[in-house]
Amino acid sequence: MDCLESTNLSSTGSVLYYKLLIKVATMIPITHLIIGCACILTTTLYYVLEFHLFQDFFHGGSAVTLTYNPESPVYRNVVSKCSILHGRYCATPWLSSPHLQTMLLEFVAKPPKFSYKREIFLSSDGGTFALDWLMSSDVIPSENENDLTWEKDTTPIVVIIPGLTSDSDASYIRHLVHSTAMRRWNVVVCNHRGMAGVPFTVSAFYLLKL
Template sequence: MEEDYRAPSYDYDEFFVKSMSFLSISHNYLLLLLLAFLVFLYNFLEVHFLADLLTAFRGNPVLLTYNSSSQLYQSVVSKCRILHGRFFPTPWLSSPHLQTAFLSLVAESPHVTYERHMFYASDGGTIALDWLMSSDVKGASCTNDATRENDKAPILIVIPGLTSDSGSAYVKHLVDKMAKHGWNVVVSNHRGLGGISITSDCFYSAGWTEDLRKVIDHIHCQYPEAPLYAVGTSIGANILVKYLGEDGVNCLLAGAAAVCSPWDLLIYQS
């Protein structure tokens, strides 16, 4: 006896509705996950585009902490017009991390040709000193034709930040600008940076000022008539400030500037 076979009947309309409902739920979850990720990324990169948008990109006034009775403030800071204006961030670079990446990866940096001198520390460590003399820069506001040993032009010693060296974009901008204003500039690369191998068991750190001290002494001996100045950035600023505090009145520098110094390293590590 043969049995009739009947194919199971399906309600295709119901199947379609359930499928679309499932896809809709999955789609909503994906949108929520994407939104959560974007919020995380916005905060992680410290983006301030929305805050700038709410203020119509009017910028914020520069805040200064200083001693108003200081002669240094009256003679230096009062002449820096940019410090008395407002900061207007580029809308599509409204994040410090994006600004750093743009400068390093996209923005053009000046072509700088250094003259490298090697400085050897007493423990066997090697430090590359990359020089750019004002006389070697085209378009410098003033040049000095005297022999380099008797050069009285001011010398700027640049101490780069963590993992930075004379080839970093922001360093080259600083070096080029100062050389064009008649300064002789030298970048004191940290041990192991600037293409130099580590030649001793001692490495640089934020608390190690002996390398900077020896480099300053060395440059002063080479150019006894030239006033010495220094600019440190990030970790380099920390090293510079620590050196200034340690040497006090015995410091050989006529002036110094610390840019973005991490004053409390424990906070920065957390």
Template structure:
């Protein structure tokens, strides 16, 4: 009844236990998902085009470095001037980039700009070592580690206690965000969240990234990780505990990096053990805040077969949108294609603005 009332276009696969509650939020789900000609015809072409040719809006940011409980450092970037230009009660949005991404990444900048134009206060969470953020301990970050996001959310919330706080995460950032929502459960400081291109099941994602053309992405991610490690090599030179720093620094795949460094840093028996326990697919059932998940059916890095569809259907706080195409972090469709914002940005803001409106009404 609700789906018919709000006219979901058949090109979109929309489901979830929160479907009836959240459908009124959206203004574009009644329209067909039309990928941009030629570029959108192939998942790899779309993924690569978005990465190299999508525009990157010019936004000035003000960096704040947080010292964590373990003496590490997290860099968060606020939009410059917003502390003067926005109300203390303006809604806030934390953005979590994907693996090795940061505040300079094009999809982050587009989302930041769209939210800022709606007069939301936006802050980007750069994981340790990303976006030239300092590394002060021999530990980077991982899909399993939630300590940093706990501290970032608490800090941002304390800066503007009169504002509602939301978050959006892409790829690995989405995995971390969903796991955080589950861990915090009813105590979560976020009023809602969006997960995009989430690999969900890291065992499946690791299997697929080592096949065929996907090896290109695997090598690219490995190179980015090893570059961050080499930049801070002195910190890692004398650590004990089975680490193989030379292997991590010269890795040719993400799995090699995780086997040599990540699993030791975060206490896992092996890379496989890490992938199994760091997956967010098992976290959905514990999410107690409104959560929108957006995935692409042809995503080569976050495989559709890893989406926890049944768990999302059984949780009244969750909604899932699966587009027929989009690649990974692509979604080159809509009015701004091919060089502008991804198709998802408007959908994300529809959802977040609806949550903010309904929360304000209920208060």
């Protein structure tokens, strides 16, 4: 009997506490509640959407992160001499979220229209992957373009590797390819196996073995 009475008293006390909390909450001005909710929502979106506006402002951008072998010829001849790869990156302030950047290019900005020149390669393990090229001469015609062959072309080449679920036809890839070619660089998109309309010929995905 005593246990039952204690349980009833505990339940009654909990109800009173909740009523007291609700009463206190109703005493808070509505403007304060709106400001508090807005702050919580803004903070949540800032971290969920991975904004880095404040980091860029206070730290002068994010350091460029590179994964490479310091003993490789590519590092000695290219990376070590390219100062921009050792600098810091500052995104556009009003678009400092990678997710918003992707959504903008996917749903707002229309991708540029151009045609790739495709090369199909077979790797040593039987895999098939496609290289899609856009030459600078395809978007900026030159006077002697008929005399220029790929073997004689000394234009620098930019290699673009799409994300795991993207290929050369992705909107953000087409924007990047076109803008790079407009700066008089040749561009090649190295598509993953099974992407860009290329069938799977082996069970290994993504990994390229030449």
